[in-house]
Amino acid sequence: xxxxxxxxxxxxxxxxxxxxxxxxxxxxxxxxxxxxxxxxxxxxxxxxxxxxxxxxxxxxxxxxxxxxxxxxxxxxxxxxxxxxxxxxxxxxxxxxxxxxxxxxxxxxxxxxxxxxxxxxxxxxxxxxxxxxxxxxxxxxxxxxxxxxxxxxxxxxxxxxxxxxxxxxx
Amino acid sequence: xxxxxxxxxxxxxxxxxxxxxxxxxxxxxxxxxxxxxxxxxxxxxxxxxxxxxxxxxxxxxxxxxxxxxxxxxxxxxxxxxxxxxxxxxxxxxxxxxxxxxxxxxxxxxxxxxxxxxxxxxxxxxxxxxxxxxxxxxxxxx
Numbered sequence: 081x082x083x084x085x086x087x088x089x090x091x092x093x094x095x096x097x098x099x100x101x102x103x104x105x106x107x108x109x110x111x112x113x114x115x116x117x118x119x120x121x122x123x124x125x126x127x128x129x130x131x132x133x134x135x136x137x138x139x140x141x142x143x144x145x146x147x148x149x150x151x152x153x154x155x156x157x158x159x160x161x162x163x164x165x166x167x168x169x170x171x172x173x174x175x176x177x178x179x180x181x182x183x184x185x186x187x188x189x190x191x192x193x194x195x196x197x198x199x200x201x202x203x204x205x206x207x208x209x210x211x212x213x214x215x216x217x218x219x220x221x222x223x224x225x226x227x228x229x230x231x232x233x234x235x236x237x238x239x240x241x242x243x244x245x246x247x248x249x
Numbered sequence: 250x251x252x253x254x255x256x257x258x259x260x261x262x263x264x265x266x267x268x269x270x271x272x273x274x275x276x277x278x279x280x281x282x283x284x285x286x287x288x289x290x291x292x293x294x295x296x297x298x299x300x301x302x303x304x305x306x307x308x309x310x311x312x313x314x315x316x317x318x319x320x321x322x323x324x325x326x327x328x329x330x331x332x333x334x335x336x337x338x339x340x341x342x343x344x345x346x347x348x349x350x351x352x353x354x355x356x357x358x359x360x361x362x363x364x365x366x367x368x369x370x371x372x373x374x375x376x377x378x379x380x381x382x383x384x385x386x387x388x389x390x
Contacts, residue, residue: 104301123301133299140295147288148313150281153254153273153332155315161284173313178296180305197301 102199103245104181108216110229111167111191113138117232119241141185141193148173167191174206188213196245208248215240253343253380254316254332257282258351260364261326263290267367271380273332293320293328323348343383350375 108117115134128136150161152171167187175184177200184205186194194209194216219237220226226234255277258267265286270276277285293307311318317337320330321344329344329351354372355361361369 125301125303127298136295137299140292140299143288144292144311147285147292148311148316150277151285151318151332152313152315156275158275161281161288171314171316173311176296176308176311178300178305178308180300180302183296 102202103248104197104199106197106212106241106245107134107137107193107195108232109134109138109141109193109195111193112229113142114229115231116192116229119238121242121245137195138193141195144176145170145172175204184209186210186213192216205248208244211244212241215244252334252337252384254334256331256347256376256380257286257289257329258347258367259286259290259328259330262364263287264364266365269376289320289330290328293322319344321345321348327351339383339386343379346379347376350379 103121104123105118105120107115110116113135115138118130118134126133145165146162149165149170149172150158152158155171158170167189172187173185175182177183179200182198182200182202184196184198186206186209188194192213194212196205196209196212198205215237219234219240220232221228223234226232232238253271254273255268255270257265260266263286265283268282268286296308297305307322308320310320312335315335316332317335317340318330318332319340320328321341322328329347331340331344333340350372351367354375355367355369358369358371361367
């Protein structure tokens with residue numbers, strides 16, 4: 081627990097080093113909430129099994145989106161809390177931070193959700209996520225053997241993703 | 250333009266005990282603010298479950314397209330959160346100051362019942378002063 085500036089009580093994660101191993105995991109969901117990709121680089125703690133974890137993550141993002149859409153202090157007409165919204169409609173969010181991790185989020189117009197979980201002190205990852213989306217388009221969406229809505233099994237995508245994430249984080 | 254849009258205080262079970270709006274477009278009605286508070290309470294708890302590292306104490310900062318949400322949780326589980334313009338600085342300090350005001354003017358008030366909505370005049374006065382001071386400091390920059 082972070083309390084009055086002293087971080088002695090909380091287990092502060094190690095500061096990112098030049099070797100760049102501070103990305104924890106990455107999720108890709110489609111608009112129906114199917115987890116297309118789950119990649120993990122560094123995850124010491126696992127509280128749930130993989131499927132439950134992915135469901136919980138999608139639920140968190142879904143609810144946070146409806147929260148931000150309703151809370152948006154710049155528009156008066158927001159509709160009711162929890163009304164379904166199309167991708168790009170309403171106020172969304174791009175990241176949140178806790179004392180142990182930072183989650184960066186991007187939603188594409190087709191409803192693909194990209195989630196990258198990193199060290200809490202990493203900067204803005206909106207551009208890197210766009211780049212990862214480009215990788216997805218190049219290696220997954222343009223792959224003739226890939227059926228949309230199924231888990232991604234493209235070696236080329238995985239290796240280039242690993243390489244890229246290592247370079248940014 | 251207001252730097253701070255609104256302030257919420259929620260008790261340890263997710264009930265809204267204080268809500269004040271400082272000029273956001275389309276003020277939220279009572280039911281909506283109660284729903285937002287309990288929704289935030291659960292999102293805060295779920296974020297702890299999803300942590301890749303142990304010792305997570307929930308969301309501290311949520312960056313949305315049009316606002317930032319800073320949250321501070323006290324040791325007893327009371328959560329304070331402000332909605333402010335994106336990139337507003339020193340919100341952690343302000344939240345801790347609001348927490349001090351809460352302990353001084355709410356918890357030490359013998360007529361205050363724990364976990365119930367806050368209706369303390371002294372708290373209101375000191376809170377608006379603190380927010381005002383914060384705004385002046387912002388204008389001075």
